[in-house]
Amino acid sequence: MSSHITLRVARYRPEEESESTFEDYDVPCPRDWVVLDGLNHIKDRIDGTLSFRWSCRMGICGSCGMLVNGEPKLTCATFLADYAPGPIRVEPLRNFPVIRDLIVELGDFMGKLTRVKPWIVRQVEKPLSEGEYRQTPEQLDEYKQFSMCINCMLCYSACPIYGLDPHFIGPAAIALAQRYNLDNRDEGASDRMRILSEHDGIWGCTFVGECTKVCPKHVDPAAAIQRYKLQSALDWVKGIVLPRAAS
Amino acid sequence: MNRHVAYTPYHPRWHRQRISTYWWLGRRSYFLFILRELSSLAVAWFVVWLLFLVRAASGAASYQQFLEWTRHPFVLALNIACFAFVCLHAVTWFNLAPQAMVVHVAGRRVPGWIIAASNYAALAFTTAAVVALLLLRW
Amino acid sequence: MEIRRPIEPLLWLLFSAGGVMSALLAPVVLFLFGIAFPLGWLSPPDQARLLAVIGHPLARLAIFVVCSLSLFHWAHRFRYTLYDGLQIKHLNGAINSACYGGAVLGTLAAAYFVWRIP
Numbered sequence: 001m002s003s004h005i006t007l008r009v010a011r012y013r014p015e016e017e018s019e020s021t022f023e024d025y026d027v028p029c030p031r032d033w034v035v036l037d038g039l040n041h042i043k044d045r046i047d048g049t050l051s052f053r054w055s056c057r058m059g060i061c062g063s064c065g066m067l068v069n070g071e072p073k074l075t076c077a078t079f080l081a082d083y084a085p086g087p088i089r090v091e092p093l094r095n096f097p098v099i100r101d102l103i104v105e106l107g108d109f110m111g112k113l114t115r116v117k118p119w120i121v122r123q124v125e126k127p128l129s130e131g132e133y134r135q136t137p138e139q140l141d142e143y144k145q146f147s148m149c150i151n152c153m154l155c156y157s158a159c160p161i162y163g164l165d166p167h168f169i170g171p172a173a174i175a176l177a178q179r180y181n182l183d184n185r186d187e188g189a190s191d192r193m194r195i196l197s198e199h200d201g202i203w204g205c206t207f208v209g210e211c212t213k214v215c216p217k218h219v220d221p222a223a224a225i226q227r228y229k230l231q232s233a234l235d236w237v238k239g240i241v242l243p244r245a246a247s
Numbered sequence: 248m249n250r251h252v253a254y255t256p257y258h259p260r261w262h263r264q265r266i267s268t269y270w271w272l273g274r275r276s277y278f279l280f281i282l283r284e285l286s287s288l289a290v291a292w293f294v295v296w297l298l299f300l301v302r303a304a305s306g307a308a309s310y311q312q313f314l315e316w317t318r319h320p321f322v323l324a325l326n327i328a329c330f331a332f333v334c335l336h337a338v339t340w341f342n343l344a345p346q347a348m349v350v351h352v353a354g355r356r357v358p359g360w361i362i363a364a365s366n367y368a369a370l371a372f373t374t375a376a377v378v379a380l381l382l383l384r385w
Numbered sequence: 386m387e388i389r390r391p392i393e394p395l396l397w398l399l400f401s402a403g404g405v406m407s408a409l410l411a412p413v414v415l416f417l418f419g420i421a422f423p424l425g426w427l428s429p430p431d432q433a434r435l436l437a438v439i440g441h442p443l444a445r446l447a448i449f450v451v452c453s454l455s456l457f458h459w460a461h462r463f464r465y466t467l468y469d470g471l472q473i474k475h476l477n478g479a480i481n482s483a484c485y486g487g488a489v490l491g492t493l494a495a496a497y498f499v500w501r502i503p
Binding site: 301370 | 409411412415417423427436438451452456458463499
């Protein structure tokens with residue numbers, strides 16, 4: 001096993017060029033090094049101008065998402081040794097505008113996330129004297145999977161629908177909306193339904209399923225979306241058949 | 248998002264990649280997805296075919312003509328291809344059903360494989376019923 | 386509860402129902418009449434038998450429902466394939482009319498042929 005590997009890193013320097021280019025860097029390849037270690041080695045020892053986002057280096061902050069050989073991955077969880085003998089292509093996440101080198105603009109997602117109201121919505125807050133909102137383990141299980149989302153954006157990178165139409169609200173936003181819809185403490189389902197029922201909401205999704213495949217936290221956003229479609233459709237039927245009883 | 252940002256020292260020009268018309272050839276999973284979506288054409292052919300059959304069944308001569316026509320190599324090839332696509336549709340549909348449908352029985356969630364298996368069982372039952380209705384001696 | 390595009394949930398329901406119907410019935414029908422009978426693997430039912438089966442009121446209803454829903458399944462899926470595969474979303478109106486209009490016409494044709502079964 002060789003002790004070095006080549007990282008072919010996409011560079012984009014807007015002050016110098018209008019297209020992105022690739023540059024090759026030779027980095028050490030100990031068994032426990034991940035792609036993020038390689039990038040930090042480049043920045044520390046070879047080329048200090050390389051720009052990229054990272055933080056926790058343990059797969060929980062969601063900052064270090066990039067394309068490794070075309071696959072959306074968390075670079076802190078992708079081992080260099082798995083790609084020997086290389087070279088390994090490292091590019092910024094697909095479907096987002098690139099600000100510089102490996103850094104993408106995430107404002108679009110941030111706006112969408114806010115729109116789906118990812119917090120507990122109550123019509124009336126319980127007074128403190130009445131105690132906590134109680135939740136059984138079974139009620140927690142209903143939404144727990146969707147609460148695992150770390151907003152790493154790998155799913156947006158994998159979703160061809162989002163790539164073709166940036167207005168699509170996207171997998172993570174819908175999964176997070178579902179996380180709150182399915183929470184027994186929440187009363188905001190009808191608020192969120194208005195947002196999600198728009199044409200750029202859930203109905204744009206054609207169940208490609210790539211989002212679920214690349215999610216590092218096994219959130220399964222595709223399931224969240226299809227379940228929401230079914231729920232939305234049944235609510236629509238209820239609205240026609242029993243107009244007063246519908247929520 | 249302002250698409251017409253000019254470069255200034257404080258706001259760089261973002262780099263946006265165009266999606267090619269052949270994006271679906273880039274990855275195996277995208278290609279399989281498009282094949283799955285194109286199976287809807289085979290479903291449409293199935294309907295057309297069924298209506299041809301229904302129309303031909305009204306007379307002995309037309310029925311014989313229909314059966315003759317099905318032996319024509321072009322028609323046979325089309326049906327073999329559409330059969331393959333319709334099977335792709337059925338398999339992908341039933342395999343994805345557990346993700347779309349969460350069923351609770353007695354407060355516990357039914358495991359995904361049971362949902363998929365029930366769908367396949369329904370397929371087996373329907374197939375057997377059609378074969379029995381048309382071919383078995385009663 | 387107001388939804389701005391009220392028709393989309395209905396179209397999705399039709400798509401799903403059609404998907405189930407076609408997944409259950411298309412394989413066996415295409416296999417028997419499209420492959421097994423022409424190739425002589427099995428012998429086809431005679432015309433009297435076939436008529437007895439499809440002439441039954443329940444069978445007529447089933448054939449009509451399966452045809453109609455399967456066509457709406459095709460319409461919905463094909464419309465999105467055209468959007469995503471060919472990126473021609475700007476031809477929205479034309480695509481929707483062609484797809485769902487085709488499904489409606491097919492439904493009418495199915496009703497006609499089923500009604501005409503002797």
